[in-house]
Amino acid sequence: MRYGLGSEVLRNISFELKPGSIHFLTGPSGAGKSSLMRLLFLAHRPSRGLVTMFGRDVVSLDRDELPSLRRRIGVVLQDFRLLDHLSAIENVMLPLKIAGGEDRIIRAQAEELLSWVGLADRMAARPPTLSGGEKQRLAIARAVIGQPDLLLADEPTGNVDPAMAERLMHLFLELNKLGTTTVIATHDMAWVERIGAPQLRLDRGELTTIAAPAGAGTGSSRHGA
Secondary structure, X not given: OEOOOOOEXXXXXXXXXXXXXXXXXXXXXXXXXXXXXXXXXXXXXXXXXXXXXXXXXXXXXXXXXXXXXXXOEEEEOOOOOOOOOOOHHHHHHHHHHHOOOOHHHHHHHHHXXXXXXXXXXXXXXXXXXXXXXXXXXXXXXXXXXXXXXXXXXXXXXXXXXXXXXXXXXXXXXXXXXXXXXXXXXXXXXXXXXXXXXXXXXXXXXXXXXXXXXXXXXXXXXXXXX
């Protein structure tokens, strides 16, 4: 993958995410983690090579076919991508509203999730009035509400205190147990060692897969990516 006419920021990369697996994406700053996340979220297409997701060759898909695939992916990027004109709870409800869910049921799910991430008293607030950590937690609630087939989280515990980081990581692990394939980009090696999931380690645009320690579990199966 390259941006414009620049040099390749990702190269010689080949890996598979097994259905229901969980991986940590690790590596130093500038290694290409956010770029790889953007490829997985279908925000960019590779400059060369093949990306197959949910059994589809996404490189050759027509642009109007991408939204239906993106709806199967929950994503937490560092720019959050919240809609400033909507309240916190409306932001969280949006993915299921687009999918045609019943408003009453969606609202109850959104309220439960916002309480879980510590935003029970901020449901009516709009993103511009929230702190960076609150926006991050709001983005996480929105990403997981639909139990996506694939969850991508870029430094999801970077702006929260240790107690909230524990709650958020528990949320990701529970979602993974329900079958969501999960990729978490992090600099926090303590979490990597504690959970014992395999690593996708990037360094200067190239990737090395590091297997999980013996005996580590990686969740159940539902759909592949």
